[in-house]
Amino acid sequence: MRLYNSKIAYGWISIALHWIAAIGVIWLYFLGENIEHAKEAGLPRAEVAGMVNYHAAIGALFFLFLAGRVISHYVQRQPAKPDQHRYLNLLSSAVMHLFLLMIAIQIVTGPLVIWTRPAAIDVFGWFSVPSPFTTRNSGLHELAEEIHALAPNLFWPLLGLHVAGAVKHLVFDKERTSLRIVRPPKA
Ligand code: HEM
Structure with a gap:
């Protein structure tokens, strides 16, 4: 079984992390959007x-996979870029780095929003992740909250470009680049 990336293919670690992180990011994005809408609609504080x-409990459950996704991208070699215009390869790299940056920002600022109160992150009563802070840090709390609300504005443009690239390879170029993130080649 091919675990690690090679110069032509993704290994199972990258493939598994890609899809688990995709589910986590999309789920967390929509849960986050619901929070924003609830605040705007003036729903009761308790709600x-x-x-x-x-949202934070789901974030905590996905944390290691999201961190693993970012780290794995930078510690493993990446398969060669497809044979297309240099600018398209530059665009696809920029989209990928910005996506990973957005994930890194969210998994750092999300916990900080809670920890700076200071409070522990409670994961459905199963376990909790205590705060490293002992007193409230209002400055850091507000900064983390603002950045955490701002960075997801990248979500739709990046997802749109990412999916458009995958469709281009599959439908228009009729080649297998997009399938590299589904399973490694047999040989
Ligand atoms: C890639 C993953 C994530 C995405 C896309 C995401 C997205 C969002 C969005 C869109 C909001 C609404 C912000 C607003 O009020 O406008 C939000 C709020 C929040 N998120 Fe996340 N989030 C992610 C990960 C996490 C993680 C890992 C945690 C903590 C474990 C977390 C904790 C929070 C908290 C505490 C809030 C409420 C902030 C407030 O009170 O204003 N998030 N998130």
Whole structure:
């Protein structure tokens, strides 16, 4: 079984992390959007707090996969770029780096929003992740909250470009680049 990337293919670690992180990011994005809408609609504080706790618990469950996705991209070699215009390869790299940056920002600022209160992240009562802070840090709390609300604005443009690239290879160029992230080649 091919675990690691080679110069022509992704290995199973990259493939598994790509899809688990994709599910996590999309799920967390929509849970986050619900929080934003609930705040705008002026829902009771307790209801919004419940939504925030749910979002944070899912975030904590996905944390290692999201961190693993970012780290694995930078510690493993990446398969060669497809044979297409240099600018398209530059665009696809930029989209990938910005996506990974957005994930890194969210998994750092999300926990900070809770920890700077200071409070522990409670994961459905199963376990909790205690805060490294002992007193409230309002400055860091507000900064983390603002950045955490701002970075997901990258989500739709990046997802759109990422999916458009995959469709281009599959449908228009009729080649197998996009399938490299589904399973490694047999040989
Ligand atoms: C890639 C993953 C993530 C995405 C896309 C995401 C997205 C969002 C969005 C869109 C909001 C709404 C912000 C607003 O009020 O406008 C939000 C809120 C929040 N997220 Fe995340 N999030 C992610 C990961 C996490 C993680 C890992 C945690 C913590 C474990 C977390 C904790 C929170 C908290 C506490 C809030 C409420 C902030 C507030 O009270 O304003 N998030 N998230």
